Every structure is written in structure tokens, then in C-alpha cells.
Amino acid sequence: MVISLFLILVARPLSVLIALAPFKMRMRRRLYISWVGLRGAVPIVFATYPLLAGIDKANMIFNIVFFISVSSVLIQGTTLSVVAKWLKVSLPEKVKPVTDLEKILEDLPKSLLQEFKIKKKSFAAEKRIIDLKFPKTAFIVMINRDGEYIRPGGSTILQPADVLMVLADTQEDFAKVDECLNRPEE
Numbered sequence: 001m002v003i004s005l006f007l008i009l010v011a012r013p014l015s016v017l018i019a020l021a022p023f024k025m026r027m028r029r030r031l032y033i034s035w036v037g038l039r040g041a042v043p044i045v046f047a048t049y050p051l052l053a054g055i056d057k058a059n060m061i062f063n064i065v066f067f068i069s070v071s072s073v074l075i076q077g078t079t080l081s082v083v084a085k086w087l088k089v090s091l092p093e094k095v096k097p098v099t100d101l102e103k104i105l106e107d108l109p110k111s112l113l114q115e116f117k118i119k120k121k122s123f124a125a126e127k128r129i130i131d132l133k134f135p136k137t138a139f140i141v142m143i144n145r146d147g148e149y150i151r152p153g154g155s156t157i158l159q160p161a162d163v164l165m166v167l168a169d170t171q172e173d174f175a176k177v178d179e180c181l182n183r184p185e186e
Helices: 002-019 027-036 042-053 058-077 080-086 100-107 171-182
Strands: 112-117 138-145 148-150 163-168
Touching (some): 002 058, 138 171
Antiparallel strands (some): 112 163, 138 148, 138 163
């Protein structure tokens, strides 16, 4: 137990800290890496060699190495997040990357998104958005035209095969959008 604590608390952190000295790194990160340590299953594998060779007291060597490795994982492994927060090197809780569409959705009070494809014979084909009398309860947030995304404006002319990404509050709003895009010629 004394050997394990010495290795976990003094020897390994000190040796890792010294090994990291030549690298340009903030001290907090060095301390964290020193606490995490450079370890793995290699010591346990090496401890099996004396067992295989039939050396005296090989069982004791293996047991000591195994105990130190397991206690190291238990003591240091369970404290990693606490030490990272204490040293202020932890990542923010939410690391998930935010897409452009999610950024738009966050800023708008609408909650439903639906795609509408402009058909060749659609009323909306070859017309400007402003001329469509689009429902005020829905927004065209993006247009996918031949794999490229376009930010729409009132003067944007819709082409056949365009895919409109429409944001609205209710399914009824989407029904109005569909009616607007596919209504008969006036």
C-alpha cells in the first residue's frame, strides 16, 4: 500500500512533470497530465514475464504490480474530472458542435422545420418569393439548390428542384405554405 501511494502521489507525477519540461505547455495542463500519468496495461504484461520464466517470488512481483496498477486506476481515474475542474483545464459540459441551421433555429421563435420541393409545374417555379404571398406565419430559412445552400431574400427566384427549408409554429402553417407553392395559376 505504501509503495502504491508513493508511486501514485509522488514518483509518477514527478517523472511525468519532468518528462513534459521540454514541451511548451501551460503549467496547469502539465500538472493535470502528471496526475493522469502515462500508464496502461504494460506493467502488468511485463510482470507476467517473471511468472513465465519461473523466477522465485514472481507471484509476489506480479501481485504488487497488479495491485499498484489497479489502485492507480481507481484512485486517479475516479478523480480525473474533479482535478480537471480544480486546475481549470476541463472542457465545457456541452461540446457538441452547433450547425448553421441550429444557430438559425435558436434565434427564431418557431419550432417546426419542413422541406418543400419546388416541382417543375409548381406555381412557385420561376417566381420571386415576394410575389408568392407566402404566409406570414412561416419563414423560408434556406434553399438547397443543386447541393448548395442559399439564404433567401424577397427577390430570390425559385427554380424547379429547389428544396425550401421552411420554419413554422404549426402543421397548419405548413399546409398554407404547400397551398401557396402549389396553387393554380391566377
